[in-house]
Amino acid sequence: MPSDKLLSQGQWDWSGGTDSSRPPTIASEQNPNGLPTNMVSWANNCTFRGGSIRPSSGFQPLVKGAPWSGLYQGGYVYEPNGALPYLILDIGGKTYAVRVDTDNSVHEITTAGAPLPANLPQHWLKQGEQFLVFQDGVSEPRVWDGTTMRKISAMGGAAPYLPTGTAMDYHQGRFWVALANRAYMGGDIVLGPSGTAPYFLRDAILHAGENVYLAGGGSFIVPTNAGDVRALSHAANLDTALGESQLYVFTRKTIYSLNVPVTRADWAASKEPLQRVASINFGTVGDRGVVPVNGDLFFQTMEPGIRSLAVATRYFQQWGNTAISNNVDRAIRSNDRSLLRYSTGVLFDNRLLESAQPFQTPLGVAHRGIVPLDFDLISTLQTKEPPAWEGFWEGVPYFQLLQGDFGGLERCFAIVYSDAGKIEVWEVTKGDLRDNGDNRIQWSKEYPAFTFNNLTQLKKLVSARMWIDQLRGTCDFTFEYRPDFGSCWILWHQQRECAARDCTEDVNAASCSYPIQPYCAENRACMILPAPPVTCDPSNTRPSNLGYQFQARVTVHGSCRIRGFMMYCEPEMKPLYHDLKG
Secondary structure, rough: OOOOOEEEEEOOOOEEEOOOOOOOOOOOOOOOOEOOOOOOOEEEEOOHHHHOOOOOOOOEEOOOOOOOOOOOOEEEEEEEOOOOEEEEEEEEOEEEEOOOOOOOOOEEEEOOOOOOOOOOOOOOEEOOOEEEEEEOOOOOOOOEEEOOEEEEEHHHOOOOEEEOOOOOEEOOOEEEEEEEOEEEEEEOOOOOOOOOHHOOOOHHHHHHHHHOOOOOOOOEEOHHHHEEEEEEOOOOOOOOHHOOOEEEEEEEOOOOOOOOOHHHHHHHHHOOOOEEEEEOOOOOOOOOOOOEEEEEEEEEEOOOEEEEEEEEEHHOOOOOOOOOHHHHHHHHHHHHHHHHOOOOOEEEOOOEEEEEEEEEOEEEEEEEEEEEEOOOHOOOOOOOOEEEEEEEEEEEEEEEEEEEEOOOOOEEEEEOOOOOOEEEEEEEOOOOOOOHHHHHHHHEEOOEEEOOOOOOOOOEEEEEEEEEEEEEEEEEEEEEEEOOOOOOOOOEEEEEEEOOOHHHHHOOOOOOOOOOOOOOOOOEEEEEEOOOOEEOOOOEEOOOOOOOEEEEEEEEEEEEEEEEEEEEEEEOOOOOOOOOOO
């Protein structure tokens, strides 16, 4: 018969985020390699910043019903001289400016009489100085100078110009361009003699006449077994003893570093090999997902996984050459590898946001969600914890993420594949409690499987408690559970909590006058669950409320913050030698 002693176990801190690579059993003396006590097994649309659990920020639409049509081919946040940025999008061979800096209006700026091909699935865009260069791997490059879009040969000055290519970077005052047949090259340095007076020599970067300074010709090349150049990028380097930061050349299998000469004289004086191997066996799938973060580069790889160049370099002498994304393997393990070259990522709100689960649409390759890596834990002068993976953010599929600095205000945009099958522009907000207007966000988390500090004691699940605050509006809670290693969730309890956001939602308000004042958020300390419903557990031939460990999943539709969660059990007696019966 059951004992009168009540067993309890729970969590009050989730600063570690999520880890789907481990069995969900919580760590203990009996199971030291279990799920850490400050992590959950999985999370959808959650953030753990500050140690609590809250819904992720909402996405809000900015541009719907725009006049464009055709394939989404690429986008960029263009930064004009002395003004706020705006979006440049290539769709169906045409180019559009989206004025997210003002009224979200859309203006076509396609090169007069010479649009790019409409059937190519990807364009590469990169800005240097005031010049945004467009490449599609086939056509002559186009250039947007903030006023007019032209072919590069119509920009003025003398040939040669930057050649046709794919991925680009602007580094050390030069454009770098990936070419066909595993080659890449650097253009002329800014303010060089190939520039023209109308642009104050800044357009020298659109030319490629200084390559004669390179020994043996005008381009570098990577080995045949490395594959084609997929991306070119650089990171910051604060160590002046090492000189300026390096250019990193990504293929699918390998990463190379290039010591970039700063001046034209340096090109001629270079004696040593400039190109070296920085990382072997793993390169990147495409350039959109390569994200600079201070002195590091994060990127997606083919296995699939997300890697850090700094981490790979730090552990170069060790046997393991692993990704850093095992915590979110549940979201990325099903990635379609044939579509990974369209992966996209940004650094926004002190988080790395990388795309996951690409799929083909009639308008291009979209992604079902985001795997976020939160750097907030290292943003302190006190004890620094590792960054935390926050699970999977989903809701609206998108083609590409874009981030920009608007006069000190960091903003992030998603080019979205809408439910109506159209291309739209949405904004990824910071802390918005609602999604797509005033829609409530649905979020869920799977807590660890609690053993109540005894892995071998049979127990009976009797209740649970959850502490919440910052409750605003209507919140619907769905609680589920499963015993031991069950694969199916069992519905436990459903509950609704409401906290009026203002007088328009307050049924007890006598009047509601303008201006409408927001109400304070409310708390519920605590929500108490009834005994769980009992079903038959065929895999263990016992009732579902009996087990050695229990795991809970909570789904919330609405806005609140979870501060604590506890489960309660009673020890259950079992016949002698019960577990040894054959």
